[in-house]
Amino acid sequence: MTQLFPRDRAWHPQALDPNYKTSVTRSPRQPLLSLEGTTSELSGPTFGHGDIDPLDNDLLRNFATTGDPVGERILLHGRVLDENARPVPNTLVEIWQANAGGRYRHKKDTYLAAIDPNFGGCGRTLTDDLGYYQFRTVKPGAYPWRNWVSSWRPAHIHVSVFGTSFAQRLITQLYFEGDPLIAKCPIINTIPNPRAIDQLVAALDINASVPFDCLAYKFDIVLRGQRSTYFENRPEGN
Amino acid sequence: MVQKLDYLKETPSQTAGPYVHIGLAPGDAGFDIYRHELGRDIAGPDASGTKITVRGMVRDGTGAPVKDVLIETWQADANGVYPDQGSVDPGFRGWGRVIPDFDTGEWAFDTIKPGAAKDQTGAVMAPHINLWLVARGINLGLNTRLYFHDEMAANASDPVLNLIEQPVRRQTLIAEQVEGGYRFDIQLQGPSETVFFDV
Numbered sequence: 052m053t054q055l056f057p058r059d060r061a062w063h064p065q066a067l068d069p070n071y072k073t074s075v076t077r078s079p080r081q082p083l084l085s086l087e088g089t090t091s092e093l094s095g096p097t098f099g100h101g102d103i104d105p106l107d108n109d110l111l112r113n114f115a116t117t118g119d120p121v122g123e124r125i126l127l128h129g130r131v132l133d134e135n136a137r138p139v140p141n142t143l144v145e146i147w148q149a150n151a152g153g154r155y156r157h158k159k160d161t162y163l164a165a166i167d168p169n170f171g172g173c174g175r176t177l178t179d180d181l182g183y184y185q186f187r188t189v190k191p192g193a194y195p196w197r198n199w200v201s202s203w204r205p206a207h208i209h210v211s212v213f214g215t216s217f218a219q220r221l222i223t224q225l226y227f228e229g230d231p232l233i234a235k236c237p238i239i240n241t242i243p244n245p246r247a248i249d250q251l252v253a254a255l256d257i258n259a260s261v262p263f264d265c266l267a268y269k270f271d272i273v274l275r276g277q278r279s280t281y282f283e284n285r286p287e288g289n
Numbered sequence: 290m291v292q293k294l295d296y297l298k299e300t301p302s303q304t305a306g307p308y309v310h311i312g313l314a315p316g317d318a319g320f321d322i323y324r325h326e327l328g329r330d331i332a333g334p335d336a337s338g339t340k341i342t343v344r345g346m347v348r349d350g351t352g353a354p355v356k357d358v359l360i361e362t363w364q365a366d367a368n369g370v371y372p373d374q375g376s377v378d379p380g381f382r383g384w385g386r387v388i389p390d391f392d393t394g395e396w397a398f399d400t401i402k403p404g405a406a407k408d409q410t411g412a413v414m415a416p417h418i419n420l421w422l423v424a425r426g427i428n429l430g431l432n433t434r435l436y437f438h439d440e441m442a443a444n445a446s447d448p449v450l451n452l453i454e455q456p457v458r459r460q461t462l463i464a465e466q467v468e469g470g471y472r473f474d475i476q477l478q479g480p481s482e483t484v485f486f487d488v
């Protein structure tokens with residue numbers, strides 16, 4: 052079992068950011084206790100093809116009953132890598148999103164935009180041997196939320212990834228190249244470093260687009276790297 | 290100038306938001322889409338060990354319940370073995386997803402009580418369940434651990450609990466025994482703020 056690179060918490064969003072108001076009462080005030088990874092954090096759940104179905108990664112089809120969902124059809128693809136640039140194979144990637152009008156299929160979402168009867172808004176897949184994943188979906192719409200009187204989330208897809216250790220667990224959001232709302236979003240701006248924000252913006256990928264069918268966006272995901280065990284006091288192998 | 294280190298940077302986290310259930314527990318969002326949802330059965334039907342129910346609530350700095358939290362749990366089996374580290378009982382996943390009642394914020398999950406796992410140095414850790422919390426307003430998932438009140442001797446020598454400088458704060462990680470199992474309340478802030486780890 053191999054230790055992970057320490058998490059660079061200056062690269063991540065800050066827990067407390069008054070401009071993202073909900074973070075004020077939900078961010079711990081005590082410092083986090085730094086812990087060298089034990090078996091509990093360095094192990095992690097595994098998933099297999101028996102857990103999911105082939106259509107689970109096709110949001111155009113996995114909930115549709117009377118036809119395709121409304122909206123701009125997109126192919127979302129990329130790789131899951133670690134900080135050593137090694138692919139992370141066979142790991143679970145789950146996504147969820149609003150429909151093309153910016154409305155979520157959730158009993159707590161009351162935004163006035165219409166529910167799309169043919170769109171559920173979630174998908175999941177396992178990366179292949181080289182860490183590749185892909186989804187087919189529609190581009191989500193922007194939607195308003197209560198922060199300032201008129202705060203609008205840029206179009207985004209929520210992404211959840213596992214890796215091999217519980218301490219690699221990550222949830223993030225993917226944004227779309229060229230969206231003017233990105234710069235104004237208080238949730239995105241909890242990330243202090245503009246280069247880190249760039250890492251969350253999926254690139255328009257014309258080469259991967261399917262002519263007369265769908266545009267493509269590429270989004271690579273990087274999980275924490277594993278430290279080499281050379282010269283450790285207690286060699287345990289990789 | 291120096292040579293360049295060619296590591297990649299970890300993808301920055303973002304909040305899971307209030308609608309995390311759509312992706313990770315769509316049945317709770319209000320619709321059926323997957324043949325089976327993941328994380329709904331931690332131990333499986335045939336696991337050995339003591340069956341337990343853990344209940345609790347996550348509260349914010351004002352004391353209000355965090356009703357949109359999603360908690361993931363990760364634990365060893367009754368013999369202290371994690372599923373990817375050795376052989377465990379058939380059907381034992383060790384991993385689960387816990388969603389509160391949206392009206393009250395109260396949650397519960399069923400599992401078996403984990404055994405004592407060894408840490409990476411071979412030292413025995415007291416039985417515990419690892420928890421990872423995400424929610425609206427939480428920008429990077431929070432890691433903590435749940436220990437058991439009826440394991441006082443093991444807790445007293447647990448290498449992780451003993452890293453907590455103030456003994457009073459260790460108590461925030463100890464689930465109390467209640468009828469039918471255990472209770473574990475989590476405070477995101479305040480005088481009895483739960484200890485969270487940078488793992």
Ligand SMILES: [Fe+2]
Pocket residue numbers: 149204207209306308
């Ligand atoms: Fe969202």
